[in-house]
Amino acid sequence: MSAVPEAVSVRPPAAAPSRYVPSHIAGNPARLTAQQRELIGRVAELGPRWAARAPRYDREASFPFDNYADLREAGLLGICVPREYGGLGADFETYVLVAAEIGRWCGATALSFNMHVCSCMWSGFIADALDMTPAQRADHARIRALHYARIVGEGQIYAQPFSEGGAAAAGAAPWGTIAHEVEGGYVIRGKKIFASLAGAADWYGVLCTLERPGAEGRGSRRDALYLAVPKDAPGLAIFGDWDPLGMRGTVSRNLAFEDVFVPHDARLMPEGLYFQAASRFPHMFATLSPTYMGIAQAAYDFTVQYLRAEVPGMPPVKRRMYPTKQIAVAEMRVKLEATRALFLQNARDARIDPDKDTRMRLYSAHYTIMESANDLCRLAIRTCGGQSMLKSLPLERLYRDSRCGSLMLPWTAELCLDRLGRECLYEAGERDEAIE
Ligand SMILES: Cc1cc2nc3c(=O)[nH]c(=O)nc-3n(C[C@H](O)[C@H](O)[C@H](O)COP(=O)(O)OP(=O)(O)OC[C@H]3O[C@@H](n4cnc5c(N)ncnc54)[C@H](O)[C@@H]3O)c2cc1C
Numbered sequence: 001m002s003a004v005p006e007a008v009s010v011r012p013p014a015a016a017p018s019r020y021v022p023s024h025i026a027g028n029p030a031r032l033t034a035q036q037r038e039l040i041g042r043v044a045e046l047g048p049r050w051a052a053r054a055p056r057y058d059r060e061a062s063f064p065f066d067n068y069a070d071l072r073e074a075g076l077l078g079i080c081v082p083r084e085y086g087g088l089g090a091d092f093e094t095y096v097l098v099a100a101e102i103g104r105w106c107g108a109t110a111l112s113f114n115m116h117v118c119s120c121m122w123s124g125f126i127a128d129a130l131d132m133t134p135a136q137r138a139d140h141a142r143i144r145a146l147h148y149a150r151i152v153g154e155g156q157i158y159a160q161p162f163s164e165g166g167a168a169a170a171g172a173a174p175w176g177t178i179a180h181e182v183e184g185g186y187v188i189r190g191k192k193i194f195a196s197l198a199g200a201a202d203w204y205g206v207l208c209t210l211e212r213p214g215a216e217g218r219g220s221r222r223d224a225l226y227l228a229v230p231k232d233a234p235g236l237a238i239f240g241d242w243d244p245l246g247m248r249g250t251v252s253r254n255l256a257f258e259d260v261f262v263p264h265d266a267r268l269m270p271e272g273l274y275f276q277a278a279s280r281f282p283h284m285f286a287t288l289s290p291t292y293m294g295i296a297q298a299a300y301d302f303t304v305q306y307l308r309a310e311v312p313g314m315p316p317v318k319r320r321m322y323p324t325k326q327i328a329v330a331e332m333r334v335k336l337e338a339t340r341a342l343f344l345q346n347a348r349d350a351r352i353d354p355d356k357d358t359r360m361r362l363y364s365a366h367y368t369i370m371e372s373a374n375d376l377c378r379l380a381i382r383t384c385g386g387q388s389m390l391k392s393l394p395l396e397r398l399y400r401d402s403r404c405g406s407l408m409l410p411w412t413a414e415l416c417l418d419r420l421g422r423e424c425l426y427e428a429g430e431r432d433e434a435i436e
Pocket residue numbers: 115160161162163164165166167169170172193194195196197246247250252404406407408409410412413414415418
């Protein structure tokens with residue numbers, strides 16, 4: 001019998017079909033509404049395309065226009081537009097679950113999409129829960145119909161620039177961007193930093209301070225005004241480089257407003273309503289963290305597939321049999337499930353005028369999701385090892401993207417601890433002198 005030499009292949013053998021079934025982003029899907037299951041399913045179908053495109057957007061720091069075309073086609077741009085305006089009418093819980101599923105596939109798409117959705121959510125079910133006079137409510141209904149028609153009817157996108165590089169985005173000072181009323185509308189002057197969707201959005205939902213007569217250039221946080229500025233408004237300019245560590249596809253460049261005129265119908269909320277929303281519906285700021293819940297899930301899924309030697313393009317070398325790997329992945333799973341539990345609790349807690357305990361759970365959940373996402377990515381790299389952090393694999397991007405979560409204002413990780421620490425130890429109105 002003559003020995004036939006085996007052909008030497010430079011390609012790794014094709015991996016066997018994986019039997020690993022990743023978790024549903026909401027844990028037990030049986031607890032979801034039919035709409036929640038359906039919308040998460042829509043995203044899960046689109047997700048693999050987004051994951052395939054993510055390396056390019058990350059490398060180029062370019063905006064994921066193709067993913068937005070998918071979102072538009074799937075009807076998801078109007079996810080939080082109320083049904084009576086032709087949208088999907090998703091509530092807070094439904095939206096954050098869908099957002100986490102988007103984050104699982106592409107963090108930059110999920111984070112920037114959140115900025116768009118805020119314009120619908122704040123002017124939609126959050127505004128509905130707030131106090132307005134009948135005249136204000138009627139006016140708001142008329143104006144938001146114009147905004148929603150652009151989104152639902154024309155597939156347009158809104159950005160959410162509020163950060164200014166000062167204390168305003170932390171909620172500690174009035175906006176430095178000033179609007180003053182003129183005949184027919186407002187004139188805006190100021191600057192915003194880190195505006196995700198810069199150059200990609202059709203509209204910029206700008207937070208400013210409405211200047212009162214006799215208080216030129218000044219105002220209080222109660223004077224906040226939320227205005228939609230069209231991308232081609234004279235006086236609006238996009239400036240600055242965009243070459244950050246992570247979330248590169250958000251293209252969060254700076255905006256300058258040099259006497260930009262907008263008509264009265266640019267109001268996304270009636271005058272004074274943003275302050276009421278920020279004071280009475282704090283969950284409105286918690287929509288930044290679902291993106292990072294998705295990233296945490298993605299890092300965990302990657303680790304399991306890697307240890308099982310089921311990552312496409314990698315040699316089929318299993319590592320799951322080592323006790324150290326089993327312990328490490330068990331620790332990751334515990335952290336993931338603890339994070340998901342807080343994420344779900346918070347998703348279901350959102351309401352107007354939450355009591356103190358609910359607010360404390362909210363800060364705790366937000367902090368935990370942001371910090372755990374980064375920690376899970378760190379553990380994933382340590383557990384999988386050196387080859388796992390190559391640029392050809394998604395883990396190093398997840399790691400970089402996850403780092404950005406706890407930097408987001410108004411609730412950075414530090415500011416969550418700041419609020420929690422104070423509120424744990426002081427009841428409303430208490431001062432140290434009163435205790436001593
Ligand atoms: C990828 C990415 C996308 C973003 N997209 C948007 C967007 O679309 N729209 C938008 O408006 N913003 C966006 N941001 C901005 C983000 O929300 C923050 O405003 C920004 O990261 C703050 O950076 P800074 O260096 O100006 O923070 P600083 O204001 O300098 O704060 C630095 C740190 O000091 C602490 N700190 C700040 N203020 C206080 C205070 N009053 N009291 C105590 N501690 C305080 C905080 O912990 C904070 O982390 C984005 C940021 C990133 C990274």
